[in-house]
Every structure is written in structure tokens, then in C-alpha cells.
Amino acid sequence: MSHITRDKPRLLARVRRLRGQVEALERAIDGEQACGDVLHQIAGIRGAIQGLMVEVMEGHIREHVAAPGVRGNAARAQGADELIAVLRSYLK
Secondary structure (H helix, E strand, O other): OOOOHHHHHHHHHHHHHHHHHHHHHHHHOOOOOHHHHHHHHHHHHHHHHHHHHHHHHHHHHHHHHHHOOOHHHHHHHHHHHHHHHHHHOOOO
């Protein structure tokens, strides 16, 4: 069982909270709230996205790179390569 499948309920709950935060941001902009309030909401959304990324990344590392059950260097290298590719795009 993949870590995404195993953690699906918790991950979906985080995504749904994020959706709520984004909808609140949309309402704030539509309602012409003060820019300081909008900036705080954006910062909160960014933190939530980063937290979700860290959680999924940790699962990937534990299951596809560091797990004792990963067979051979090729499988570990593939897991590491996938992670590196994501990090490169995420940190741009």
C-alpha cells in the first residue's frame, strides 16, 4: 500500500482545509478587505501548502528511498530522482 493511499484521509482533510482558505481569500479580495488582511491569508495558505508538501515528501522518502524493503540501488535511485525533480521545480 502506498503512503498516499495509506494517508489519504489525512491528506484529503488538509486539501479541504486549503480549499477553504483559498475560498476565504477569494471572498476577502472580492469584498475589498484591507491588503494587510489579504496578505495574512496568502501567508497562511502558503504555509499550509508547504506543510502538505513536507508531509507527502516525508512519506516519499520513508517509503521509496529509506525503507528497508526497497530492493536494490536502482529502486532507491529512482525514488531519489523523483524527489530531486520535485524539489527542483518546487524551489524555483
